[in-house]
Amino acid sequence: MNILQPSNVLLQVKTENKTDAIRRVGQALVDNGYVEAPYIEGMLKREESMTTYIGNQVAIPHSMPEYVQHILHSGIVVAQYPDGVDFGNGNIAKLVIGIAGRGEEHMEVLSQIATVCMEEENVEKLVKAQSAQEVIDVIGETL
Template structure:
């Protein structure tokens, strides 16, 4: 995956979140701090979650903004929040990895497909949830290039 879209500065290890809103805000804040999106994009991520869960299974959630939020994306980027203790995304679904996505000019579809390849393997997600460094966590995505 392109280093400008996903790099070690966009990985938060050993995070704790009391609920899914907090986890989504953590993922969104990384995207804001890295200059990928405007602050308002975090609200669009939360709006998306209200209308349709972004939990995709295998202990992974992929929050991203609504269609309206596209205007708040400055450049494509991905954030990864590792939650070893997990956070409830509803209906007993616990996410240990939360991947925030901002895709400029429909790049998000390519980004989503690359992520889906990695997280479709439950073993990969388990190892990502226990990774001790950002480089170790990112190595799963680099293998898919």
């Protein structure tokens, strides 16, 4: 199963609060067969314990360690929010990237996504992407 496929890309999502945004990417991970539903609870608990906003208009919600047994396959979901999602303290995410990584893949996937999103040029391309393929072309180069 591919970590990133077209059904994992959500474009032009209307602004919502961070809890709903995390639920949205978590549910997409469930719907696409990457995780079981309890994983979403772990994503919300992670956000309560520390923000998953990494800067540069990007948040990368993922779960607490005690929920990893609910990961079926490694995968990511990219939700594009043109008007942003407020992650608190003035941090607005235009990209909310839900991730689930099995075993050692978790840190590898997280690291690769963070590396892509450190480059403002890449974030700009992702925020302006008009198709799932454009998103895959930017992120997929590293996965």
